[in-house]
Amino acid sequence: MNNDGNASKPGTAGTTARTGVWFVGARGSVATTAVAGCAAVAAGLHPPTGMVTETAPFDGTGLPPLTSLVFGGHDTVHSPLPKRAEHLTEAGVLPHGLAPAVRAELQAADEEIRLGGPLPDDPRSDEELIADFSADLTSFRVRNALARVVVVNLSSTEPVPAPDAVRLPPSSLYAAAAVRAGCPHVNFTPSTGLRTPALTEAAAARALPHAGRDGKTGQTLLRAVLAPMFVQRALTVRAWSGTNLLGGGDGAALADPAAAAAKNAGKERVLADTLGRTPQGEVHIDDVPALGDWKTAWDHIAFDGFLGTRMVLQTTWQGCDSALAAPLVLDLARLVARAHEAGLSGPLPQLGFYFKDPDGGPAGLSEQFTALLSFADRLREAP
C-alpha cells in the first residue's frame, strides 16, 4: 500500500478549488470521526489506514486532496463536534490527543452545521423542507466558494417506508434537496434516499452522479469475500446464520424491527446474488448499549463438501463502527466529487465495492475491487 498521498498532489486536475462535504447526520459518530480523521491524516498525524483512495492505484486520479475538503451538514441534535470528539476518545474510538490536535477543524465544521428535520410536529411541508435544506446547501457552497458540494447521508437507518406513507422519508427529503441544489449524493445508509424513480430521474436530469446504498463495513464485507469462495470451490452452502451485537445510536435505531428489516435486506442481498439462492438461516441485529461504538458480528455457515460431508465455518468480527465507516465515507465523497467534475452522472455501479446494496455491478468483493480500479483509471484520463 502506498500512502504517500500522491492522489492528492497539488497540480492534479481539479485540486485547486475546494470541495464541500455535507453530512446528513453531521453530529453522529461516523461524521465526527470523518472530520477529525481527515484533519489528522491531512496533517500527517496518522497514516491513511482504511482509505483506499490514498493507495497507489489512485495516484494521479485527480481526487480532491484531503486538505481541500470543507465539512458541514444537517443534524437535529446540538452537542458540538469538539465535545462529540471527546466522547469518542473516552469510548476508545479516537486515539488520545487527536481531538485537541484537530479542535480547530472540528470547530470549523461545527459552525457549518444547520438544523435538519423534519422535527417533531414540524409544521413545514415536504416542499418547504426540501427548499430549506437546498438553501442550506447553496449557502454553504457560496459562503465557502466551493467548486461543488457532495451530500453524504450518515443518519440513522429509517424504517422501511409504508406504501401509503403521506410524506417522503427524511432521507429522501435530503436527497431531493441535494438534487435541487445540484449536489452529487452518497447514501451510506439503508434508507431510501435517492432510490425512488422520481428522484433518480431528477438526478439524471441534473447530470448528477450518485452512489449507494448502505456502507459495507463488517459482516457483509466478510460475506462478500467468503460467499464467492464457496461458489468457486463448488461447495454447497446449506445455511448462513448471523448475529450482530452493536451499541451506540445505530444499535438503538436497529432495535426497531422495521429498521432492522431495511438493514437485513442489504445483508441478505450479497448472499442471494453470489450463491444464486438464499440459504437457510437468519440475521439478528441486537442493541447492546454496553458495547458502545463497538460491534461484534458472528456468522455460522453450514456447508456440504464432497459426498455431502457436513462442514462448518464460523467467523467473529469485532470492529469499531465509526472507524470502519469514516475512511469509506471520505473515499466516497472524493470519488463522487471527482466523478461530478469529470462529467459523469447517474448511479455509479463501479462503487459497489463500498456498498451492501449497490446500484448494480458484481457481488463479490474482488470483482468489485477490480471495477473500482477501472473506475480509477477512467478518472485518471478524465478532464
Next chain:
Amino acid sequence: MNNDGNASKPGTAGTTARTGVWFVGARGSVATTAVAGCAAVAAGLHPPTGMVTETAPFDGTGLPPLTSLVFGGHDTVHSPLPKRAEHLTEAGVLPHGLAPAVRAELQAADEEIRLGGPLPDDPRSDEELIADFSADLTSFRVRNALARVVVVNLSSTEPVPAPDAVRLPPSSLYAAAAVRAGCPHVNFTPSTGLRTPALTEAAAARALPHAGRDGKTGQTLLRAVLAPMFVQRALTVRAWSGTNLLGGGDGAALADPAAAAAKNAGKERVLADTLGRTPQGEVHIDDVPALGDWKTAWDHIAFDGFLGTRMVLQTTWQGCDSALAAPLVLDLARLVARAHEAGLSGPLPQLGFYFKDPDGGPAGLSEQFTALLSFADRLREAP
C-alpha cells in the same frame, strides 16, 4: 453451479481413451475417498459437490470423463481399499451405503496397488527404486491400455530434507519415476516431489506438465480470500495467528516439527505474497487423534483500522480433510491429463487455485480462480 457433467460428455476431444490416475499413498484416506467418490459421482449416486471441473465453465474442455478414470498406486501398507472405505464410513467421512455400492470399483483399484518404498532397511538404491516404480507405472498403463497416467502424490508430509541428505526424499523418487515413465505429475503435499532443479529440468525435457505444491483445503484457503480483503480495504494486518487441530495420519505426521515446518512454509507464503510482508503471529499444527479425520483451524487476525483503531477477526473452520481434498485431487488429475493431451508441458501456474505453494501466479483466490477459468478456455480450444 451446473453439475450436468457436460464436461465429460462423450464425443468431446480425448474422452474415448481411458486415463490412469496413480496415487502415491493409494491406501490413505484421501485416495480412498477419491476412488470411492469418483465412482459414486460417475454413477449418479451423489452430485459432484466440491469438484470445480464439473461446473459449467468446464463444459466442453475435453477433460477425461470420470467414467474413463482408472485408479492404481503405490503404498507401503496393505489394508485393502474396501476395508479402508468401511473405516471411513464409521468415521463419518463416507456416507452410509456408499462403500458397498462402489465395492467393485474399490476392489479394482486395490488390485492395481503396488508396494512402494523405500521400506525400512530397503536394500535398493535410489536408482533401483526409481526403476521399480517406473516399471510399475508403465505396466499399469500397458495392462489397462491407458492413453496416459497422471501420478498424484498424496503421501504423508515429509520432513524438510537435510541439505546433506545422502538419498533423494521418497516424494522425489516417485516423481523421478513418473518422469522416467513419461507421466504428468501432481504434488498435493508439501514434500519436495519434482521441486528440484534436476527433476524439473527432466520433466521439461520429457515435455511433461506438472502441478504443485500442497493442496489448499482449509485454513490457507480462507487466508487466500481474507488476506486480499485487508489489502483491498487498506486495513493493516498487525498479527495473524493460527492453530490447526487434526487427527488421523496427517496429524501424526505433522506432529514431527520438521514436517510441520514444511507445511507451515506454504501456509505463511499466502500471507507474505498477499500482504507484502509477514505479520506477527505463529501457526501451530497439533496432532489430536480424537478428532479422527476431522480438522479444526482457528485463526486470529489483529488489524488496525482508521486512526489505528485495533480490531479483530477470528475464524473457525471445521472440515473433513479427505472430503475437502478428494474432489480437488480428481480435478487436478483431469486437468493435468488434459494438459498433457493438449501438449502443454512444464509447471502449470494456472492451477495455483488448488495449492498453498503454487508454481507462480497470483496469491489471492479470486485471481487464481480467474486464471483457472482462462486455463479452461485454453483447454477448450486445444487439440
Next chain:
Amino acid sequence: MNNDGNASKPGTAGTTARTGVWFVGARGSVATTAVAGCAAVAAGLHPPTGMVTETAPFDGTGLPPLTSLVFGGHDTVHSPLPKRAEHLTEAGVLPHGLAPAVRAELQAADEEIRLGGPLPDDPRSDEELIADFSADLTSFRVRNALARVVVVNLSSTEPVPAPDAVRLPPSSLYAAAAVRAGCPHVNFTPSTGLRTPALTEAAAARALPHAGRDGKTGQTLLRAVLAPMFVQRALTVRAWSGTNLLGGGDGAALADPAAAAAKNAGKERVLADTLGRTPQGEVHIDDVPALGDWKTAWDHIAFDGFLGTRMVLQTTWQGCDSALAAPLVLDLARLVARAHEAGLSGPLPQLGFYFKDPDGGPAGLSEQFTALLSFADRLREAP
C-alpha cells in the same frame, strides 16, 4: 467416573420389581435415543457416558436398574421406533450397528405406545382426554406388572398459554392423567405440565413426587457454570447475548415466537438468579433444518474488570440434542421412581441440576451438583 453400574446391582432395594417409564412424545428423537441407549448400555454395548446415575456416588442408592425399565408412551405420530432409530443413525445421532442390535427393545417399546392428543378437531373434552390418558397409564402398569410408572414429558415446547385459554394445555392434560393414575411426573420441557396450583396440589394430595422444568442440556448448562464464576470473581457482567441454531422438530417448534418465549424464560432465569439482575443482551433461537438434530449455541459475554476495563468471553457449544437429553431423561426417571418408592412427594428441588427452571434450589451448577449428591445419600438411607 465409575461406570461399573453398581447402582443397579441386583439385591439393591427396589430392584426386583420392574419400573415403567412413560414418555409423552414417545416417538421423538429424545425418547427414541433414550430407549435405544438404555438397551445398549444395559447390554454393555456402550459405557453409560452422560448418565450421572451410573457414577460412583450413586452406588447403592437403590435406583431401578436399567435392565428393569419398561418403556411406553403417548404420541400423535405413527412412524415406528425401529424406523426412527434408523433415521437417527443416518443423522449421526445413533452409532452404526446400534439400531439393529436393540431392535427387539425398540419394537417392545413401540408396542406400548398409545395415541395421544388432543388431535385436530378432537371431540373429547379435557376431562375425557385425562380419563383416556390415565386409563392408558393404568393399563400399561397392570399389563406389565410394574411397581410404578414415571411419566416424562418430552413433547415439543408449547406456546405460553393465553390467560383466557378455554382448555388446559396438552402438557397439563398429560400431567393431570399422571396424577390421576398415581404416577410420578417429570417435565423435561418448558411447557406448563404440573405447574398449575391445582395440579401441584393434586400431586401433593396423592403423595406423588415430581420434577421439572426444562432440561438443561447446552447453552444454559454452560451459563450455570460461567455465571457463578463472574460473581465469585466480583466481575461485572454488562451484557450476555446468545444465539441458538437448531434443526429438527425442536427448531421448528421454537421458531414459533410464543414457544421461543417459553424457552427463553428458563434460559434467562439462570442469569437473573445468579447475577442478581438481568444483564443486557438477547437470546435467539433459530430454526436451521440443515443442522438436523445438532445444535450450535454461541454466547457473547461482555464484562467489566478492574477499573472498568472491558473484556469479553465467547463460547460456542456444538452438541447433539438427543444425545445430551437422553441420559438425563434416564437419570430423572430412575431418581423420581426411587423417590416415589422411598415415600418422597411433591416437587424435588434437589434435582435442579437437571433443569433450566427448577422447583427452587441454587442456580449454580456446582451447588446443584452438591444438592444432587445429598439427595443420593438420602436415597441410600431410605427404605
Next chain:
Amino acid sequence: MNNDGNASKPGTAGTTARTGVWFVGARGSVATTAVAGCAAVAAGLHPPTGMVTETAPFDGTGLPPLTSLVFGGHDTVHSPLPKRAEHLTEAGVLPHGLAPAVRAELQAADEEIRLGGPLPDDPRSDEELIADFSADLTSFRVRNALARVVVVNLSSTEPVPAPDAVRLPPSSLYAAAAVRAGCPHVNFTPSTGLRTPALTEAAAARALPHAGRDGKTGQTLLRAVLAPMFVQRALTVRAWSGTNLLGGGDGAALADPAAAAAKNAGKERVLADTLGRTPQGEVHIDDVPALGDWKTAWDHIAFDGFLGTRMVLQTTWQGCDSALAAPLVLDLARLVARAHEAGLSGPLPQLGFYFKDPDGGPAGLSEQFTALLSFADRLREAP
C-alpha cells in the same frame, strides 16, 4: 456483590497500623495497575470490581483497609511509575484521567522501589543478594512504621531451573530474603519462589504464611469451572487444546520455551486434577506484541456424550492481563497480611481460588470459592 467496602471499615481489628506490600517486579504492568487501582478505589473513583475481598462475605474479617496499604518493591528497570501509568493509559489498560488523579500515590510508591537483581555480571553471591534484598525489606518496614510487609512476586516467569543450577533462581533469592526479613510471601508467578524444601521449612520455622503459585486469571480460570462441569455431567473429555496469544513483557518472557513449560505445567494441572487424567491436546503460548497488554485464549474441547456422540465446546477469552491480575494481587496481599496477623503460618491451601498451581485443596473453582469463604470466617473469628 456488596462493594460498600465494609471489609475495610475503621475500627476493624488490625486496621489501625499500616501494612506494607512489596512487589518483586514493582515497575511492571501488574504492579503499576495494582498501585494505581488501589489508590483509585480507596479514593472512591472506581468501584472495586474484581476485588473479592471487597464483597460482602469479607465484611468484618479484619483485612487491612486499602487506605492502609503502603507500596514498595524491587525492580531492575528504572522507568518511574507515573510514566508507566501513562503508557498503560495509552494502551487502554488504565482509564483516562486515572493516572493524574493518583499521581501522588504512584510517586510515593516509586520512591520505595529499590534496585533488584541479580544484574548481568552481578558480582554478588546468592548470600549477598539475599542479605541486600532482606535489608531493603527491613528498612522499608522500619522507615514506614509498618505492622508487616507482604512480599508479592510479580516478576516475569523464569525458565524451569536446571537440576544442576549453581545458584538459586532469582524468585527464590527474593523469597529467601522475605523469610529472612520475617515477611509473608505470595508467588503470583509460575517461578520457583518458596517452592524448595529448604525455603518452605525456613518459612515454617519463622511462622510465616505464604501462598502460591501462578495467578489464575484467564484460560485456567475458565478451565477450573468448565472441567468440573464435564465431570459432574459424566461427559468424557477426549481432547482439550488451547492457544494463548499475548503481547507485553509476559508474552516475550513466555516465548522462551523453558518459561512456557513452567507456565503450562500449571495450566495442565487443573485438567489432570479435575478429570483424573490428562486428555489429548496441547497448550500454546504465543508472543504477539501487537496485542500489547491484552491477551486472547482460545480453547477447543472435544468430548463424548451419550453413546459416544462427539461434541465440541470452544471458548475465546479476551482480557487485559494487568486488569485481571491486579485485584487478585491486592486480595492476596490483604489476606496473607491478615493471616500473618492472625498467627497462621505455612502454605495457605485455602487460597487455591487464586492460583493455577495451589498448595493443595480442591481443583474446581466452586469448591475453591467455598474454601475461601470458610477462610474468611476463620479470619473473622481470629484475634
